[in-house]
């Protein structure tokens with residue numbers, strides 16, 4: 229089946245089985261290996277990508293359901309989003325498996341003008357398991373990135 | 381382990397670290413490169429690290445037991461200082477261009493007065509230890525028997541942190557794992573296999589389960605470690621579960637095993653008296 | 668994914684009539700909505716079917732509206748939709764609470780009400796809400812539409828009266844004019860499958876439902892009768908213990924579920940007094 233979507237701003241069209249996981253299509257067909265597979269069962273959030281701006285776990289999305297959608301993967305952030313920088317300075321990543329998913333799941337909080345409370349940050353990231361950091365550095369990174377992004 | 385070796389060589393761009401220790405996210409590469417850069421007095425960017433493949437690096441012993449910083453880092457600090465003596469005031473890159481590759485290597489020797497045998501694996505495996513104290517504040521829900529850690533404080537003394545932000549992350553991450561172990565992480569074995577080996581049923585903490593953490597790193601430089609450092613790898617996972625259990629005991633539950641899941645707490649006997657620190661003493665007296 | 672998708676076929680529904688025709692002609696076809704249950708099953712090497720029908724293009728089934736005094740929730744409404752809906756927030760706050768506690772944000776963005784009902788896990792978090800709210804399940808096939816009271820929808824463990832040629836198109840919830848209370852007990856604060864889940868409505872005859880304490884969601888009609896007729900709370904709890912049949916499994920124990928179920932009923936009664 230032919231599937232069309234916009235991937236990190238570029239229109240894409242590819243021929244693939246419609247039930248393949250979006251995760252596999254991104255990694256194998258599109259060569260974008262920034263999206264990680266932690267569990268394949270929707271639990272860990274490592275495979276999080278944005279579909280029409282909303283975070284979803286790409287291990288549970290048949291590629292057919294991405295038809296006509298705007299997809300954003302970690303590669304689409306380009307490496308210079310304030311949250312990517314603050315994840316470095318706050319050491320929000322240790323082994324790094326959860327990191328691309330965490331960044332995409334938290335991006336909306338960082339981009340929105342309203343300063344998120346710590347409780348809001350925790351809620352937004354509840355679907356992203358991290359075994360290494362204990363989350364504290366991730367929370368600091370999100371709040372720091374928000375402050376930087378909206379500094380007058 | 382006494383035979384652990386670490387090496388350092390010059391390159392056209394600076395120096396390359398030759399050790400067998402592996403990076404799995406704990407920050408080993410960063411920390412070792414910092415030690416070498418500071419030991420040589422060169423910018424961090426001029427330090428690279430060889431792949432930990434023992435066909436090209438010496439055997440530095442395993443990446444275990446919180447020894448990488450204190451032992452291997454210590455060897456590298458010596459390598460760096462020896463290299464500096466050999467090359468004088470030039471930079472390693474300039475030296476390399478003029479004289480060719482310079483390679484130095486150091487082997488671990490037990491500090492004075494320590495006894496250890498690689499044959500029998502007996503003696504003082506470590507010259508020193510790090511110390512820590514954890515405080516857990518918990519809330520127990522009488523409706524569901526669920527425990528929530530509401531605040532966690534970790535005070536740790538490991539000589540001196542080489543990279544404070546990473547050391548803090550190590551402590552926070554280990555504390556979260558320790559609290560997960562204390563309250564949630566239950567391995568169910570059936571027919572010799574782990575029956576809950578999936579993230580859906582082997583339950584680790586999420587952002588909503590970990591409490592705010594206060595981390596205090598006390599500095600007490602250790603003369604035998606690189607720049608005063610000891611190890612902080614494993615210690616922070618040891619304290620959280622005992623702290624959580626003691627908090628539950630303070631709340632009157634005679635918890636004797638972990639994880640203290642709500643199912644386990646349901647049938648946990650109550651302590652006969654609940655009196656803070658004097659608990660255990662009173663309990664012993666009652667026996 | 669452990670199950671290979673190679674020998675599967677997928678059709679995408681363009682119209683509701685077209686989808687119903689597919690199900691009529693080939694009742695073995697498995698509908699797909701948010702895939703948060705189906706793709707987990709595939710990952711675990713199960714094979715819910717080999718022919719699939721994607722419902723997500725049927726945008727009309729995602730709507731949440733009000734009709735004849737009923738709150739009508741389209742089967743494709745996601746947990747995020749439910750939380751954002753002004754109608755649901757004002758009319759059925761216990762469903763908002765249930766939705767907020769499903770999985771994490773990523774699952775809430777994809778998982779649907781229809782999927783939760785059709786999947787029929789006894790731990791499904793919306794099930795006690797609909798049971799306590801006396802909802803009706805709207806089923807549609809090429810032969811027409813029928814409404815099934817929620818309390819007679821399930822016939823056993825993950826079994827319902829839905830025929831293979833039928834789709835769930837909506838859930839209809841009559842006005843609830845009494846205090847609502849929802850509580851999920853999953854131990855982990857997010858990404859948790861309920862060990863016990865409770866929803867209750869404090870009407871003159873109260874309506875109480877529990878999940879994860881039996882093969883299907885349980886409406887506690889005998890407990891309700893005691894409470895509604897002025898019996899004591901502890902007599903009601905004795906009835907409750909006869910109405911549920913919890914089991915030991917990987918996540919929890921029968922004893923725990925029984926004890927916490929009773930505590931939840933006590934808590935509901937105290938909080939809605």
Ligand SMILES: Cc1cc2nc3c(=O)[nH]c(=O)nc-3n(C[C@H](O)[C@H](O)[C@H](O)COP(=O)(O)OP(=O)(O)OC[C@H]3O[C@@H](n4cnc5c(N)ncnc54)[C@H](O)[C@@H]3O)c2cc1C
Nearest residue numbers: 270700701702703704705770778779781782783785792835
């Ligand atoms: C990490 C994770 C966390 C979760 N947490 C929770 C939780 O906290 N609480 C909870 O209750 N559930 C939870 N779930 C389960 C799941 O998300 C829900 O059951 C969800 O509502 C399923 O909806 P879906 O649209 O994704 O269903 P799908 O997977 O698309 O479908 C599920 C079943 O329903 C059928 N179906 C779907 N729509 C229709 C329809 N309109 N008519 C007829 N049949 C239909 C399908 O054929 C399939 O059999 C979780 C799942 C994951 C992966």
Ligand code: FES
Nearest residue numbers: 266267268273287
């Ligand atoms: S890989 Fe998708 S949630 Fe873990």
Ligand code: FES
Nearest residue numbers: 322326358359360
């Ligand atoms: S950094 Fe390792 S899982 Fe998050």
